[in-house]
Amino acid sequence: MTVTSYQIHSPRLPSMLIAVASDLHGCPHKDAVDALQQARPDLILIPGDLMEDKMLADPSSSGYAFLRECVSIAPTFYSLGNHEIGCYHKGNPWRHPTPIPLSDQAREEIARTGAVLLDNDEVTWNGVRICGLTSGINGKENKADAEVLARFAKGDAPRILLCHHPEYFYPDIAKTDIELTLCGHAHGGQWCFFGRGVYSPGQGIFPKYTAGVLDGRCVISRGLGNHTRIPRICNPCELLLISLNQKAEENQV
Numbered sequence: 338m339t340v341t342s343y344q345i346h347s348p349r350l351p352s353m354l355i356a357v358a359s360d361l362h363g364c365p366h367k368d369a370v371d372a373l374q375q376a377r378p379d380l381i382l383i384p385g386d387l388m389e390d391k392m393l394a395d396p397s398s399s400g401y402a403f404l405r406e407c408v409s410i411a412p413t414f415y416s417l418g419n420h421e422i423g424c425y426h427k428g429n430p431w432r433h434p435t436p437i438p439l440s441d442q443a444r445e446e447i448a449r450t451g452a453v454l455l456d457n458d459e460v461t462w463n464g465v466r467i468c469g470l471t472s473g474i475n476g477k478e479n480k481a482d483a484e485v486l487a488r489f490a491k492g493d494a495p496r497i498l499l500c501h502h503p504e505y506f507y508p509d510i511a512k513t514d515i516e517l518t519l520c521g522h523a524h525g526g527q528w529c530f531f532g533r534g535v536y537s538p539g540q541g542i543f544p545k546y547t548a549g550v551l552d553g554r555c556v557i558s559r560g561l562g563n564h565t566r567i568p569r570i571c572n573p574c575e576l577l578l579i580s581l582n583q584k585a586e587e588n589q590v
């Protein structure tokens with residue numbers, strides 16, 4: 338696992354250190370917890386695919402353990418990716434086009450960890466509005482909820498959007514003035530050759546949006562885990578540390 342640090346200048350968001358822990362997929366998380374403990378972020382944000390939907394039904398799942406570890410370090414907010422809502426419900430991502438809503442039991446279990454679930458929902462934390470835009474799933478359903486996005490885009494308070502899919506940024510999110518968007522999902526393109534990812538569900542072959550910063554205000558994580566037997570090649574798992582600076586500094590990309 339690598340830790341990637343970015344400096345983001347955002348005049349409206351308060352200066353702070355944010356950790357982004359995306360796409361753990363229920364994998365072992367000791368390295369990530371060690372890095373979080375060392376970094377001591379002000380906020381931990383998890384933009385989806387922390388665990389598979391079947392893991393949500395198991396209170397002993399490592400995803401819940403990871404949430405508890407995160408909460409012991411910093412306030413933790415968690416939004417849902419395509420895997421939580423059933424993308425791999427029976428092991429075949431292409432035959433389950435309808436999202437499966439989270440059960441009440443899973444919601445209670447998440448609440449018990451102390452993490453805040455943002456399922457197409459938002460909260461205000463220290464004057465910052467934080468919204469979790471729940472993933473679409475596959476095919477035609479793979480799109481952001483336009484109503485949730487439009488509602489979040491209004492208002493005066495500075496905003497951070499957790500949006501699992503980086504391909505939702507253009508054009509829908511980019512045309513708003515949302516100050517910061519955090520994404521995962523693409524796993525850096527799974528295989529990375531000559532600095533370029535090979536494949537991402539939702540973007541296809543040679544995807545454009547797999548890691549790094551878009552438009553100075555959208556940061557994409559390569560993710561902390563893997564969910565298939567297809568290995569990650571030249572593409573280590575990644576924890577993001579984002580230093581938000583109200584004063585202008587050069588972004589490190």
Ligand SMILES: [Fe+2]
Nearest residue numbers: 386418419522
């Ligand atoms: Fe995903």
